[in-house]
Amino acid sequence: MAAIQDRVFVVILSFFVIFVSGFSMSRSGKPFNGLVASIHKLLSLATVVFLVLLLMRINHLARLSMVEWIVCAIAVLLIVAAIASGSVMMAVESSPAAHLTHRIVPYLALLSTAAAFWLLFPKLR
Numbered sequence: 001m002a003a004i005q006d007r008v009f010v011v012i013l014s015f016f017v018i019f020v021s022g023f024s025m026s027r028s029g030k031p032f033n034g035l036v037a038s039i040h041k042l043l044s045l046a047t048v049v050f051l052v053l054l055l056m057r058i059n060h061l062a063r064l065s066m067v068e069w070i071v072c073a074i075a076v077l078l079i080v081a082a083i084a085s086g087s088v089m090m091a092v093e094s095s096p097a098a099h100l101t102h103r104i105v106p107y108l109a110l111l112s113t114a115a116a117f118w119l120l121f122p123k124l125r
């Protein structure tokens with residue numbers, strides 16, 4: 001299970017970098033630093049793919065219950081919603097709705113991902 005724990009750590013680390021780069025962009029405002037913006041969006045895309053593959057791997061090793069699947073699905077959907085709202089924000093000049101969404105959804109995505117890992121914790125040992 002050591003490899004699985006390492007992958008969980010990679011997801012946690014990715015969230016940290018995504019949040020730090022997001023705060024940095026919020027503080028600086030437009031035009032965003034190209035490198036920071038690229039890290040923020042590419043890492044968020046890589047993280048959702050990596051997380052889905054990780055959940056499928058955990059399910060392969062120890063079947064997830066219905067409740068575990070639901071919490072994992074909520075986490076993945078919220079990350080996708082964060083990616084969607086972030087993409088709209090970067091694509092258009094000004095979108096208050098996307099901005100507001102991107103101020104809330106990333107925190108819900110973080111919380112639900114933490115809840116999923118907490119729920120799966122017994123399976124990770």
Ligand code: HEM
Nearest residue numbers: 019022023025026041044079082083086087089090103106
């Ligand atoms: C896992 C997905 C993502 C997470 C968790 C996330 C998280 C965050 C966070 C925490 C902030 C700071 C918000 C605040 O100040 O309260 C932020 C800002 C930002 N994010 Fe993301 N983000 C994600 C994906 C994306 C994507 C895919 C894009 C663009 C393609 C994007 C574009 C932005 C932009 C432009 C800002 C600055 C907003 C501003 O002007 O205040 N984000 N993000």
